[in-house]
Amino acid sequence: MIESQVAPYGSWKSPISPDLIASGTIKLEQVVLDGRDIYWIEMRPTEGGRHVIVKRSPNGTKIDVIPMPFNSRNRAHEYGGGSFTVFGEVVYFSNFADQRLYRQDLGSKPQPITPKGNFCYADGTIDPSGRFMACVREDHSNADGEPINSLVCVNLLSNDVQVLASENDFYSSPRFSPDGKSLAWLSWNHPNMPWDGTQLWVGELSSDGSLRNIKLVAGGVNESIFQPEWSPDKIIHFVSDKTGWWNLYRGRDGDIEPLHEDEAEFGRPQWVFGLSTYAFESKDRIICTYFQRGLWKLANLGLVNGELEPLEIPYTEISYLKAKDGYAVFVAGSPNESPSIVKLDLSTGDIEVLCRSIEAAIDSNYLSAPQSLQFPSEKGQIAYAFFYPPRNGDYASLSEELPPLLVLSHGGPTAAASTTLNLSIQYWTSRGIAVLDVNYGGSTGYGRKYRERLNGQWGIVDVKDCVNGALHLVEQGEVDGNRLIIRGGSAGGYTTLCALTFHDVFNVGASYYGISDLETLAKDTHKFESRYFEQLIGPYPLRRDLYMERSPINFTDKLSCPVIFFQGSEDKVVPPDQAEKMYQALRDKGLPVAYLAFPGEQHGFRRSKTVRRALEAELYFYSRVLGFEPSDVMDPVPIDNM
Secondary structure (H helix, E strand, C coil): CCCCEECCCCCCCCCCCHHHHHHCECEEEEEEEECCEEEEEEEEHHHCCEEEEEEECCCCCEEECCCCCCCECCCCCCCCECCEEEECCEEEEEECCCCCEEEECCCCCCEECCCCCCEEEEEEEECCCCCEEEEEEEECCCCCCCCEEEEEEEECCCCCEEEEECCCCEEEEEEECCCCCEEEEEEECCCCCCCCCCEEEEEEECCCCCEEEEEEEEEECCECEEEEEECCCCCEEEEECCCCCCEEEEEECCEEEEEECCCCECCCCCCCECCCCEEEEECCEEEEEEEECCEEEEEEEECCCCCEEEECCCCCEEEEEEEECCEEEEEEEECCEEEEEEEEECCCCCEEEEEECECCCCCHHHCCCCEEEEEECHHHCEEEEEEECCCCCCEECCCCCCCCEEEEECCCCCCCCCCCCCHHHHHHHCCCCEEEEEECCCCCCCCHHHHHHHCCCCCCHHHHHHHHHHHHHHHCCCCCCCCEEEEEECHHHHHHHHHHHHCCCCCEEEEECCCCCHHHHHHCCCHHHCCHHHHHCCCCCCCHHHHHHCCHHHHHHHCCCCEEEEEECCCCCCCCHHHHHHHHHHHHHCCCEEEEEECCCECECCCHHHHHHHHHHHHHHHHHHHCCCCCCCCCCCCCECC
């Protein structure tokens, strides 16, 4: 047995390298079942972030369906999702370069089926006859106004595109009934986001693909409907948060019936298209996943008796669930397992891993397990987080030394921290830096009331929860109160910048494409989120005072600690000038500051060289500010005023 080396926190050498994270990790999305074939998407940083459709046959063979340079990704809502579907071994997908829909027959070159134009297509589904594809279309033809979102029908025989509905601001989740006679879909309008309020509609299909006899089934401005699905016996099912929790319901004979009521979340926020938390294995059984007490679980839901029977599987995060004929397929991970495509035999419980996001084996001696944490925050309220103490089997800490703490503020802000193995967290903990991944007020997974805690309070509740989480660990003697770091991306970057500007707790921070100027963002962002701020802050320009008061860019005089900024040059969600203005203000003030801009990157980094460079630069920046010496700092980053 090798004796551990004694070394300061932050200086530990780790096998979890930037190269491993950047080049050895793929992102897995959108499972589709077609016959006995299983399809999914792999986002590959080594191919410039290309989204590749992969097919796995019953005999175990696995092939890439679309050839280079095709990239199955759409820009609808800017976040995309739901970029492909399959019918009878024919794949239909949205290609990122031109945003057109393509038909891919195996062994042939993809052929476009929609005309050239400034359109995005998402969330496609094909009727049982194979004649029609219903999908969401986003029309960017009007350069002077916001895009027009519609529900459209593509005739797969003639390639004609017909608008089915366009009177609402947003659409998602079209679903054909098993007999092809009806179509269900969701819609919502400004200023709502889909987790605020949506409506579920059902219409009858005419022979030419048009709709008639359209009826509202459920939903409204204060009820969020998620994932409509038809049962095999043609009954519409869906998830609703009418009780304050996203639970499963069905609409039958004009009545809405709960399937199983619980203080658990059977839905997710629709940041992207194509999400799925339940599926019909048969007409009498749903396989579903739900979030409860910090963990995702899998269960059988009997449609006759309404009983929920948990299934024992070794996973704590489950998404993109599909099921049929005695098996289920989904993306799953756990604290010891990276996200993987998993096939579960529902009769035997046997699990087959079809693909892992990280193929390299990581010694458990270098992995820190998340500890579920509840801590007191403002006004006597409780907030939630996952705490990762430093862990590296090769090292022991100096006596009496406490580790630095890195607080993570997730994006969204309507998102949630996950317990699945994340090498971007283990990168820090294996070097001797503790991590606190905060599910601040406004996060998903704890019911609508907790989610709405952020309404009108963005930049306040989320920030105080992150601050109080860090202070709680300091008070518990877990971390060094003089070496506190906060970092976040997008909305999490805004939380980070607010925490650094309006509170004197953290010593250094990192903002990944974060928001610093709320007024500019309110005037210059994409349609999907253009009215989101009315819920989070207040109506603009009526409450311009709040936008000014909560914008870190207006209060750089209060900011007295170093910050490093990371930004994609083609970001349409948070434009680059947000980071550039903040960087220049701190530079002029004489604070240590660094700014790294990455050409070709958008909102969220996808290229391996970008991910690698950002991690290296972030570690180097922290080491210079906090005074520790990492054993494997590679290429340093220029730091102004240091």
